[in-house]
Amino acid sequence: MSNSGFKSLGRDCPICQGARRDCRESLSTGFVFCRHTEANPGGQWRYIKDDAHGFGVWAWGEGKSNDRPLKVTFIPPKAPVPTLPPAARNTGYRALIEHYPLTPKHRATLAQRPHITEAELEAIAPYLFTWSGGATAPAAAAGLPGVVAGQLWPRAQGWAIAIPNASDEIIGAQIKNPQGGYFWASHADQAPVQLPNGELPLGVYGTPTDNGVVNLGEGFFKPALSAARHGGAWVGAAGGNWASSPHHLRAALDALGCQQVVLNADGGAIANP
Numbered sequence: 001m002s003n004s005g006f007k008s009l010g011r012d013c014p015i016c017q018g019a020r021r022d023c024r025e026s027l028s029t030g031f032v033f034c035r036h037t038e039a040n041p042g043g044q045w046r047y048i049k050d051d052a053h054g055f056g057v058w059a060w061g062e063g064k065s066n067d068r069p070l071k072v073t074f075i076p077p078k079a080p081v082p083t084l085p086p087a088a089r090n091t092g093y094r095a096l097i098e099h100y101p102l103t104p105k106h107r108a109t110l111a112q113r114p115h116i117t118e119a120e121l122e123a124i125a126p127y128l129f130t131w132s133g134g135a136t137a138p139a140a141a142a143g144l145p146g147v148v149a150g151q152l153w154p155r156a157q158g159w160a161i162a163i164p165n166a167s168d169e170i171i172g173a174q175i176k177n178p179q180g181g182y183f184w185a186s187h188a189d190q191a192p193v194q195l196p197n198g199e200l201p202l203g204v205y206g207t208p209t210d211n212g213v214v215n216l217g218e219g220f221f222k223p224a225l226s227a228a229r230h231g232g233a234w235v236g237a238a239g240g241n242w243a244s245s246p247h248h249l250r251a252a253l254d255a256l257g258c259q260q261v262v263l264n265a266d267g268g269a270i271a272n273p
């Protein structure tokens with residue numbers, strides 16, 4: 001750079017040691033203008049300010065060094081992935097269940113549970129499937145919560161239970177965690193598990209009885225099994241948290257002709273899964 005009293009420093013910048021090639025020195029003041037944003041020169045180099053062109057201005061000599069401006073990188077927010085409506089979820093999950101039915105191994109695992117009968121297992125079989133983490137998802141399941149780049153969410157392996165609403169549309173699924181509890185089939189970059197109204201899915205199992213009683217049972221497997229065992233209509237919620245899905249619960253109870261709700265805190269006599 002030859003104009004207006006500056007000397008181009010090329011590789012000889014004392015601030016960045018030549019990491020940049022556009023550094024310059026003012027011939028009148030001796031200040032060094034260096035665009036390196038993280039340079040940390042030793043000696044008595046003091047940062048003064050950034051000039052209007054984005055050059056850090058540095059002076060040699062004793063005195064107070066100013067704070068260099070924070071380098072701010074603006075990352076635009078990711079557009080939220082819209083939630084899938086129930087009809088699209090139903091199509092996707094049913095394709096998934098058909099493609100990856102319960103494996104004999106997982107069926108055997110479930111059959112070993114205390115007191116469960118073959119007939120009960122058969123009755124809830126339509127809601128059971130195997131989540132083969134990392135396996136290719138059928139095309140119809142693309143966009144489901146938990147389907148990532150055409151694959152089933154890879155960190156989960158296990159049997160899974162489908163979550164139907166009162167219209168028998170499958171609106172979600174939970175995967176059994178071998179260490180205990182369940183995972184939601186979901187991934188941060190995918191459509192959320194939550195329904196379009198923001199509430200988590202509740203599961204509706206069984207058929208309503210004439211007395212208008214609707215049973216609440218914690219989780220999804222237990223109410224599904226209770227419906228097979230005791231009959232009647234059962235509404236399950238993850239963690240027993242029906243209250244956090246109030247509109248969904250109201251719609252389910254209305255659809256079931258509910259006149260009385262019975263809370264089965266421990267799922268009746270059924271042993272914990």
Ligand SMILES: [Zn+2]
Binds near residue numbers: 014017036
């Ligand atoms: Zn420099």
